[in-house]
Amino acid sequence: MTLDPGMVWLLDLVEKADLPSFESLGVAAARAQYLETANKLDRAPAQMESTGDFAIERPGTEPGETPEGQAGDLRIRIYRPKGMAEPAPVLLWFHGGGWVVGSIETTDAICRGLADGAKIAVISVEYRMGPDDPYPAAIEDAELAWDWLASNAEPLGFDPARLAVGGDSAGGNIAAVLAHLAKDKDVSPAFQFLIYPATDMAGNYPSTSENAQGYMLEKTTMDWFSGHYMGAAGDRSDPRASPLLYEDFAGLAPAHLQTAGYDPLRDEGAAYVEKMTTAGITVDHKHYPGLLHGYFNMSGAIEAADVAFQDGVAALRAGLSGMR
Numbered sequence: 001m002t003l004d005p006g007m008v009w010l011l012d013l014v015e016k017a018d019l020p021s022f023e024s025l026g027v028a029a030a031r032a033q034y035l036e037t038a039n040k041l042d043r044a045p046a047q048m049e050s051t052g053d054f055a056i057e058r059p060g061t062e063p064g065e066t067p068e069g070q071a072g073d074l075r076i077r078i079y080r081p082k083g084m085a086e087p088a089p090v091l092l093w094f095h096g097g098g099w100v101v102g103s104i105e106t107t108d109a110i111c112r113g114l115a116d117g118a119k120i121a122v123i124s125v126e127y128r129m130g131p132d133d134p135y136p137a138a139i140e141d142a143e144l145a146w147d148w149l150a151s152n153a154e155p156l157g158f159d160p161a162r163l164a165v166g167g168d169s170a171g172g173n174i175a176a177v178l179a180h181l182a183k184d185k186d187v188s189p190a191f192q193f194l195i196y197p198a199t200d201m202a203g204n205y206p207s208t209s210e211n212a213q214g215y216m217l218e219k220t221t222m223d224w225f226s227g228h229y230m231g232a233a234g235d236r237s238d239p240r241a242s243p244l245l246y247e248d249f250a251g252l253a254p255a256h257l258q259t260a261g262y263d264p265l266r267d268e269g270a271a272y273v274e275k276m277t278t279a280g281i282t283v284d285h286k287h288y289p290g291l292l293h294g295y296f297n298m299s300g301a302i303e304a305a306d307v308a309f310q311d312g313v314a315a316l317r318a319g320l321s322g323m324r
Contacts, residue, residue, distance in 0.1 A: 056145060206267055249276055
């Protein structure tokens, strides 16, 4: 397994930039740094037919007076690409960032690229994060967003039979959990789109130690993320935190799941593929042995990352094309 030349170039760039680690910063400063750097290597934002920020009212809050809503509302952004036919398939997307950093803004180019490439609508969710709102707040927001989408799909011009859940890293974790929570609802996910997902906070895997240092996502940062997300009382063996630990995988939607060779999350992603496959779930597993964690945000500068991104676009297009 050899590191891709584009990844070697990236690591050299990171070393020269000498940015402080997230765990050496306060949460607010880490979020600001991620917002500043997350899109540096991303693809050029695709032009949409329309985008709009909206608010889903959380239980117990007053309705928002503006399209963006009030502080208590769940913010979403809806992307509608040019040339999309209605009723359209939809990807409900959850951004990465360790459940602590990241936002709708840091995943904007990804959402535009997926929408434009697959000709589907994408809904990006600004879920609550730790340590301000620790686990399970993000999962509650994910289920709220799903229930809202399922109830409003038809009036919005979406096809309720072709709704997918997806995300990268921490967002992949949230999407995987949501696929379990929603599989027996009246409207259930038709497809899972999981990019290097975190699936087991309670486990220990060879890739965690093999890639603990020097490959972008480091073990110390992972511990900082999970500590802020789970808090002191969070149960890491709860399947809503570690979806690999669900006992019943029957009835899950077909999935496209990507893993990277130099990623601490590599082995738990592969374990999730194995568990789905054993349960009879159709899984398209794409493994990129030379890539690092986070490559989905690098498709504008690194050829191998763009190949993986286009594989994802093709999987979405195929997975949601014929389910009406």
